[in-house]
Amino acid sequence: MDNPAAHALASWAVSLPLGIAYSGGADSTALLHAAAARWPGQVQALHVHHGLQSAADDFERHCAATCGALNVPLHTGRVDARHGSGESPEDAARRARYAALASLASGQGVRDVLLAQHADDQVETMLIALGRGAGLDGLAAMPPEMMRHGIRFHRPLLDVPAVQLRSWLVAGGVPFIEDPSNSDERYTRNRIRHRVLPAIAEALPQFRDTFARSARNAARASALLADLAKIDLANVGVPPSISALQALSRERCANALRHWLRTAHRAVPSEAQLQQLLAQVDACRTRGHSIRLKVADGFVEREGAELRWYNVAP
Numbered sequence: 001m002d003n004p005a006a007h008a009l010a011s012w013a014v015s016l017p018l019g020i021a022y023s024g025g026a027d028s029t030a031l032l033h034a035a036a037a038r039w040p041g042q043v044q045a046l047h048v049h050h051g052l053q054s055a056a057d058d059f060e061r062h063c064a065a066t067c068g069a070l071n072v073p074l075h076t077g078r079v080d081a082r083h084g085s086g087e088s089p090e091d092a093a094r095r096a097r098y099a100a101l102a103s104l105a106s107g108q109g110v111r112d113v114l115l116a117q118h119a120d121d122q123v124e125t126m127l128i129a130l131g132r133g134a135g136l137d138g139l140a141a142m143p144p145e146m147m148r149h150g151i152r153f154h155r156p157l158l159d160v161p162a163v164q165l166r167s168w169l170v171a172g173g174v175p176f177i178e179d180p181s182n183s184d185e186r187y188t189r190n191r192i193r194h195r196v197l198p199a200i201a202e203a204l205p206q207f208r209d210t211f212a213r214s215a216r217n218a219a220r221a222s223a224l225l226a227d228l229a230k231i232d233l234a235n236v237g238v239p240p241s242i243s244a245l246q247a248l249s250r251e252r253c254a255n256a257l258r259h260w261l262r263t264a265h266r267a268v269p270s271e272a273q274l275q276q277l278l279a280q281v282d283a284c285r286t287r288g289h290s291i292r293l294k295v296a297d298g299f300v301e302r303e304g305a306e307l308r309w310y311n312v313a314p
């Protein structure tokens with residue numbers, strides 16, 4: 001039986017030397033083996049030690065043993081993922097992990113890092129996005145490539161079903177860590193993995209492929225909306241002119257405002273906030289009309305002929 005990760009890497013373009021985000025879990029273990037075979041002597045394993053978990057020291061020891069056997073250098077970074085307000089512990093841990101991986105990679109002169117998310121992870125991510133009422137951006141789920149902190153992160157396994165990776169590991173007796181938190185059903189992702197995916201698989205056997213196609217379609221449409229927002233903001237200005245916003249259709253105005261808030265201020269309005277803002281922009285036809293609306297963790301205000309966003313964090 002061939003490593004399905006090796007098949008995925010066969011035509012994947014990366015720059016060398018290459019980093020592998022290696023947790024010690026099943027998926028990144030299969031990925032590490034495939035990468036070490038495909039690019040001998042060019043692979044660096046990057047491991048993030050999550051100081052919060054008591055088992056983290058054991059995970060690191062396991063990773064060191066595997067890397068020793070594969071003759072792959074292992075670099076470990078520590079994170080203390082305290083979550084800020086409005087951020088879930090999982091989101092905080094993920095954000096801290098990417099920053100740590102990027103810093104480990106830069107330290108080794110590595111510009112490209114592979115992550116091991118697979119087709120099941122992609123479907124779970126889409127379902128989580130649906131559960132949150134996400135827009136196209138969220139339904140696009142995880143991109144196969146992205147730049148973060150100056151590092152190019154790749155996800156070459158997005159078309160590979162989880163069961164194929166695990167079967168290869170088990171068939172070859174390849175050791176990997178079974179993270180106990182993966183079976184904790186207090187986490188939405190785990191509930192989806194253990195209860196929802198088996199039911200979907202029964203009703204829609206092709207779901208991994210078709211969901212992936214939907215994610216790609218959403219990503220394309222989302223990119224077009226971002227292009228349109230850039231065109232509109234070039235006319236409307238940044239900060240945006242109220243009269244120029246009024247010349248746009250309601251949906252185009254919403255798209256431009258969402259893009260402005262996100263790119264200029266990292267502020268993501270709720271649906272209700274955006275609807276209020278649109279109504280205020282539309283109603284703002286007199287000199288004396290004032291606008292002041294809560295948006296994300298700040299406010300949008302009218303200042304003369306323009307809108308401004310202020311962050312009034314305590």
Ligand SMILES: Nc1ncnc2c1ncn2[C@@H]1O[C@H](COP(=O)(O)OP(=O)(O)OP(=O)(O)O)[C@@H](O)[C@H]1O
Nearest residue numbers: 021022023024025026027028046047048115116117
């Ligand atoms: N502690 C870590 N150190 C380095 N990379 C990690 C770590 N945790 C996760 N990653 C990387 O991020 C990807 C997605 O994270 P996720 O939490 O879904 O992985 P995981 O459950 O640990 O899976 P895996 O079986 O791949 O190790 C992993 O496939 C791996 O490439």
